[in-house]
Ligand SMILES: O=c1ccn([C@H]2C[C@H](O)[C@@H](COP(=O)(O)OP(=O)(O)OP(=O)(O)O)O2)c(=O)[nH]1
């Protein structure tokens with residue numbers, strides 16, 4: 246089977262992640278690569294606490310792409326672990342360490358261990374726009390209606 250020409254992401258593993266594998270797709274058709282926690286010691290995340298988890302990775306994305314940081318549904322369902330800024334945006338021009346904000350919305354404390362798959366990253370094309378200013382916009386069926394204007 247020939248693989249499609251996947252876009253290449255340059256990646257640099259920082260010292261605290263040298264022994265960790267790179268994020269990978271769990272199945273052949275997975276949309277997201279699982280991101281690993283590059284924490285030195287286990288962390289206890291109390292209920293309602295949020296924390297910034299290092300991944301130990303710096304990247305350079307291909308032109309015209311972003312990397313979206315999203316929660317893992319299993320952690321959300323079983324433990325209430327969410328990514329509050331989801332989808333987190335890794336800009337094409339960001340060269341710092343990728344970090345993941347996680348929030349424990351569950352009742353119980355959550356334990357984060359080194360190498361744990363804490364979130365997932367989805368590579369996505371970016372469409373940028375330019376403004377064209379005007380005083381007149383066309384009318385539409387929706388017009389100014391929103392926020393539930395079409396009913397339940
Ligand atoms: O979950 C995230 C979200 C962002 N970033 C990094 C990469 C991104 O390119 C940069 C800025 O993110 P964003 O634009 O969402 O944050 P901001 O609050 O607007 O900060 P800035 O003023 O630096 O743009 O921070 C992460 O490492 N993880």
Ligand SMILES: [Mg+2]
Pocket residue numbers: none
């Ligand atoms: Mg920003």
